[in-house]
Amino acid sequence: MKLQSDYSLKAYNTFGIDIKAKLFVQFSTVQELQEVLQMPELQQEEKLVLGGGSNVLFTKDFDGVVMRNEIKGIEVLRHDNEHVYVKAGSGEVWHDFVLYTLEHNLGGLENLSLIPGSVGAAPLQNIGAYGVELKDVFHELEAVELATGEIHTFDNDTCQFGYRESVFKNKLKGRYVVTAVTFKLNKEHRLNTSYGAIQTTLQEMQVQQPTIQDISAAVCHIRSTKLPNPKEIGNAGSFFKNPEIPLKQFENLKAQFPGIPSYPVSDTTVKVPAGWLIEQCGWKGKVIDNYGVHKNQALVLVNYGGAKGEQVRQLAFDIIDSVEDKFGIRLHPEVNIL
Numbered sequence: 001m002k003l004q005s006d007y008s009l010k011a012y013n014t015f016g017i018d019i020k021a022k023l024f025v026q027f028s029t030v031q032e033l034q035e036v037l038q039m040p041e042l043q044q045e046e047k048l049v050l051g052g053g054s055n056v057l058f059t060k061d062f063d064g065v066v067m068r069n070e071i072k073g074i075e076v077l078r079h080d081n082e083h084v085y086v087k088a089g090s091g092e093v094w095h096d097f098v099l100y101t102l103e104h105n106l107g108g109l110e111n112l113s114l115i116p117g118s119v120g121a122a123p124l125q126n127i128g129a130y131g132v133e134l135k136d137v138f139h140e141l142e143a144v145e146l147a148t149g150e151i152h153t154f155d156n157d158t159c160q161f162g163y164r165e166s167v168f169k170n171k172l173k174g175r176y177v178v179t180a181v182t183f184k185l186n187k188e189h190r191l192n193t194s195y196g197a198i199q200t201t202l203q204e205m206q207v208q209q210p211t212i213q214d215i216s217a218a219v220c221h222i223r224s225t226k227l228p229n230p231k232e233i234g235n236a237g238s239f240f241k242n243p244e245i246p247l248k249q250f251e252n253l254k255a256q257f258p259g260i261p262s263y264p265v266s267d268t269t270v271k272v273p274a275g276w277l278i279e280q281c282g283w284k285g286k287v288i289d290n291y292g293v294h295k296n297q298a299l300v301l302v303n304y305g306g307a308k309g310e311q312v313r314q315l316a317f318d319i320i321d322s323v324e325d326k327f328g329i330r331l332h333p334e335v336n337i338l
Helices: 030-038 094-103 198-204 212-226 247-256 274-280 309-327
Strands: 004-008 020-027 046-050 062-069 074-079 083-089 138-145 151-155 176-186 234-238 244-246 269-271 291-293 300-303
Touching: 020 030, 030 138, 030 176, 083 094, 094 212, 198 212, 244 247, 247 269, 274 309, 291 309, 300 309
Parallel strands: 020 062, 046 062
Antiparallel strands: 004 020, 074 083, 083 176, 138 151, 138 176, 234 300, 244 269, 291 300
């Protein structure tokens, strides 16, 4: 656990923003993390934990210590009649863990294939895609409290999951480091093919009786064709949350914009695709110098190389303002802006 100074984080954020951390250290076990937290020179420093760096936009150098999470390991804890409980280290690559569940024929995560990031970051924002959210397969997590180094366990209720939300993005933000997550996976598969282009893609693949592996392959295909690979073009995936608005507001918008798409959330609430709203405002494919909005998916902001984080942040808020002006809906970033 070597503490390093003035450390470049360009390789540790998928936007590829070239900023530096005042201090940088890596840990690969809970004990190492606890030892890092006891270092005298770090007691007064602001702390930031980085996993895959796929949900962060740096706009300036970080004046504190960045702690890189490398806790690995996957372990089957127990079985019951319907479920298998699998525990994964928070530093595991998310998609690698999804592949593990598919190889062992465990259902629940197939719709969440190819989401960038780490296992530990997944519950922080209750990741979701194609009709499935992390909370649907979540059992519990273990986390170390930064102030004390003590290990705490959080179940589904105490995590207070919402749409791309958890207690760790609100009341407990910056107070804990997730070290392991336990998932409740299904022996009997409950396939969800109703969202997005999954059914169409399965038809194109000539799959009539899909398995969880087929659904994962379809999701990977869709994501690969719509979303840029962060290794090739800097990005953090979907930059904005899909807004949920009152049904009355949606009906008024539909009268004005008959083509507006939607997904029902409840009897009184409707979700509107943020990408559609952004595209209607003319942003899709827009390039400004060396950054812009991706040509295939308006939800994705991109760094073509050498862009400043502040430039991308300004673009995001220009988009937010234009969508609000046109539709009366204020978008909110899904990405953590620092």
